[in-house]
Amino acid sequence: MKKYIPKIVGFGINSVGILSPKYAAHLSMTLFSSPKKGKTNEKQANYLKEAKQDEVICNGITIKTYQWSGKKDTVLLAHGWESNTYRWKDLIELLKAEDYNVIALDAPAHGSSSGKLFNALIYSECIHAVAKKFNTSAIIGHSVGGMATAFGNYNFPLTQVKKLVLLGAPADFTGVFSRYIDMMGYNNRISKAMGKYVLARFNHLPEYFDAAKFTTNFKAKGLIVHDKKDRIIPYKDGLKFKQNYTNAEFLSTKGFGHGLKSELVYTHILDFLNT
Structure with missing residues (x-):
């Protein structure tokens, strides 16, 4: 039923x-535009309480941010639809071990952020506001978070953002x-x-x-990752990014699905950030 x-x-x-x-x-x-899930539960909150928490106001929406301090460049993590910062737990631990300054945000109407409506355009403005506040040098976006990252870099380019990672992102x-x-x-x-x-x-x-076409003249170096078995965002979307984002490398995976939570993917991300 x-x-x-x-x-x-x-x-x-x-x-x-x-x-x-x-x-x-x-x-x-x-x-x-109305997510049905993605709010922070008790287990997730217990992990996230280890981070320094702050808030950024963006267009009347209170955006929750989390920081794990490090001495290296600042990396911003932007999750996707019906998710929250906790989805990055494994990658956060790897970035902490490398001494990166890690920032993550809960999207509007997700996690512990306010708001009732969510889409990539609203999200792009929030990602921009957080990236600007924390002087971010790299942004990693999953799914709609990747699309919103592309929108934001096109509409509000920040010179300090040197690298973008788009994971399973919709192309348009x-x-x-x-x-x-x-x-x-x-x-x-x-x-x-x-x-x-x-x-x-x-x-x-x-x-x-059209997020993929927006990337054509991006100065920031990119890493595009898409899985051939992604049942949420078709693999052809990743290929469209590959075709348009000339300043990016493309990683094709098979078997990790839309989530792309794998040691292989994380290793490529760390290698990309470290070069």
């Missing part, structure tokens, strides 16, 4: 769209939207209304927000 719920909800929103496409678009976009908004629309079973009326909603809210249609 659970697998049919998105289609049932989508049918309801399609029905609303017959009378008011604009309101139906509002409902569909609110649903699209159109792909993300299309997978969401297919999952929910939205009709053409709703999909067109969603495009107009994005235009009104962010001044561009969804196809403008």
